[in-house]
Amino acid sequence: MLEHGAAPPAGGGNPRPPVTGGLGTRLMRRKPVERLVAESGRGEGGSLRRSMGVWQLTMISIGATLGTGIFVVLGEAVPKAGPAVILSFVLAGITALFSALSYAELAGTIPVSGSSYSYAYATLGELIAWICGWCLILEYGVSVAAVAVGWGQYLNELLAGTVGFTIPEALSAPPGNGGVFNLPALLVVMLAMVFLLGGAKESARANTIMVTVKIIALLLFCGVALQGVRSGNYADFMPMGIAGVSAAGATLFFSYIGFDAASTAGEEAKNPQRDLPRAIMLSLVLVTLLYCLVAAVAVGALPWHRFAGSEAALAGILKTVTGQNVWAVLLAFGAVVAIASVVLTVLYGQTRILFAMSRDGLVPKVFSRVHPRTGAPRANTVIVSLFCGVLAAAVPLGQLADATSIGTLFAFALVNVAVIVLRRTRPDMPRAFRTPLAPLFPAIGFLLCIYMMGNLGPVTWVVFGVWMAVGLVVYFGYGMRRSRLTTAEK
Secondary structure (H helix, E strand, C coil), X not given: CECCCCCCHHHCCCCCCCCCCCHHHHHHCCCCHHHHHHCCCEEECEECCCCECHHHHHHHHHHHHCCHHHHHHHHHHHHHHHHHHHHXXXXXXXXXXXXXXXXXXXXXXXXXXXXXXXXXXXXXXXXXXXXXXXXXXXXXXXXXXXXHHCHHHHHHHHHHXXXXXXXXXXXCCCECCCECCCHHHHHHHHHHHHHHHCCHHHHHHHHHHHHHHHHHHHHHHHHHHHHHCCHHXXXXXXXXXXXXXXXXXXXXXXXXXXXHHHHHHCCCECCHHHHHHHHHHHHHHHHXXXXXXXXXXXHHHCCHHHCCCCCCHHHHHHHHHHCCCHHHHHHHXXXXXXXXXHHHHHHHHHHHHHHHHHHCCCCCHHHHECCCCCCCCHHHHHHHHHHHXXXXXXXXXXHHHHHHHHHHHHHHHHHHHHHHHHHHHCCCCCCCECCCCCCHHHHHHHHHHHHHHHXXXXXXXXXXXXXXXXXXXXXXXXHHHHCHHHHHHC
16 A cells, blocks of 8 residues: 655664674674665765656566566466466466565665665665575576577577578577577677666666567567467366466566566666555556466467477467468567567666675675766676676576576565564554555465475576575675675774
């Protein structure tokens, strides 16, 4: 529920001084909400600029969410659930919804760039905040690379249907899948970098245009493919049972990664307390409705067992229904724009999370250095873009891309816990949005995240465990000693 006239959270009491003590105390120390908000926008040498309203914030969330999930992952999920993949989208959407409610409350209460990392720092302590931030680096950084890898495939389909020329497989496919160096993946990341270097306002404008194009492309698919829908394709609705629906839901959760991207723009929003909760909820509702619509039309137009091995299922359906290539070309254009939009917005989120972690001293200061003219963290953007671009172009991602989902689910689980903790420790703090039926809904959100994590494969858990181990080494070797809470104690 929105509370009209809610005051900014900066007025909720005096920040507590850093607490000295043993190792356990240092690991559990929290950064006061008031201090987080007071430092909002500040970087090394400059400040971020508040230039985005609720519309731009909503488009950022949709831009980061609506892309590879529906264009590619649908082909992997349908063989697991059959026509009941529609329910799998609903299951994944409900899981995301409970976490979105918690995100909306915390985004309106602690409107800063660090997203769930900052929320955990204020409620669960520095070590948990670091783990959450490390998960977000996995979520955003690796997903940028994973999404960019598929861009070359759709670009080739578009080129083949328009100019009859394609980029050779050695330069357009990921290593391990017939490629040597994925040049399009690098190019799309570099293109996103150019937009981001121009500033948040310019990036948001470009993203809004791209989001509009991909929504039109998906609605066009539904309108054309509807001609081929046959009721018999829904007959064996749940061939794999509930287990199949759950397994497909865990796979499809990748499609919802990114709805929290608006929370990374907390320090560049004009009215974050009001607009961030609205943007998060509105984007999730719109994306879920569009996903379910596309899935319902897709499994109605093509028997579910024919989805196996299809990485461009939607384009194939249009070819089958119409017998013409023009619709598939139009959809390929929409996919090219969609993936570019995801790369742009997710890369934006990654840079802002590192900006917040750098300001707290947990990663090097270069990531919080702001250019005075554009108000953008330029060095941060260049470093992250080069890393993600090279990762996408030269490294076989394999199971590493699947680890994106488990890292996201873990971060979402922590956000639900953070809402419960902050309600208990700071019950009188002004909240622009309140999660209904707390602590019940945040508890349900936490349990759903854990349930979805349990449906992921053992290899994904191994990758996640290795990533966490590396993160702890970095924290104890660098972050803990250089934390601004540590330096303030000396």
